[in-house]
Amino acid sequence: MTKYKNIxxxxxxxxxxxxxxxxxxxxxxxxIIYISGQLPITQETKKIPDDVYEQTYQTxxxxxxxxxxxxxxxxxxxxxxxxxxxxQDLPKINKSYNNFFYIHSLKKTTQNQPNLNLPARSCVExxxxxxxxxxxxxxxxxxxxx
Numbered sequence: 001m002t003k004y005k006n007i008x009x010x011x012x013x014x015x016x017x018x019x020x021x022x023x024x025x026x027x028x029x030x031x032i033i034y035i036s037g038q039l040p041i042t043q044e045t046k047k048i049p050d051d052v053y054e055q056t057y058q059t060x061x062x063x064x065x066x067x068x069x070x071x072x073x074x075x076x077x078x079x080x081x082x083x084x085x086x087x088q089d090l091p092k093i094n095k096s097y098n099n100f101f102y103i104h105s106l107k108k109t110t111q112n113q114p115n116l117n118l119p120a121r122s123c124v125e126x127x128x129x130x131x132x133x134x135x136x137x138x139x140x141x142x143x144x145x146x
Contacts, residue, residue, distance in 0.1 A: 015065035
């Protein structure tokens with residue numbers, strides 16, 4: 001009988017919303033972390049903000065909680081895929097996305113000079129998302145290249 005070795009470890013953190021189905025919040029392969037699509041659910045209230053700007057920000061915070069559970073930061077994110085229900089929301093989404101990464105770039109630098117190394121990104125309009133969310137984001141993070 002062939003024994004199979006696990007090639008990844010599931011990641012769960014209580015700081016981000018629990019998965020709504022049979023999947024992991026993320027999986028760690030040892031060099032890459034694949035983060036499942038995150039919704040803008042706040043862990044405290046279990047609710048979704050109405051505004052797409054706030055939804056975007058909350059979704060990124062949920063991703064941040066997951067990467068931080070592995071002692072990484074948003075600087076380890078190399079790719080995101082953004083699913084939105086209305087392409088007209090893209091300017092607000094972009095503003096929130098940019099502001100989130102800008103704030104986190106300030107935390108990383110020592111001279112308060114942002115190093116805005118944004119991850120690669122795809123954005124797809126979809127007809128509907130769970131819980132009537134306006135946005136869902138999945139991400140890929142890597143461990144340091146050093």
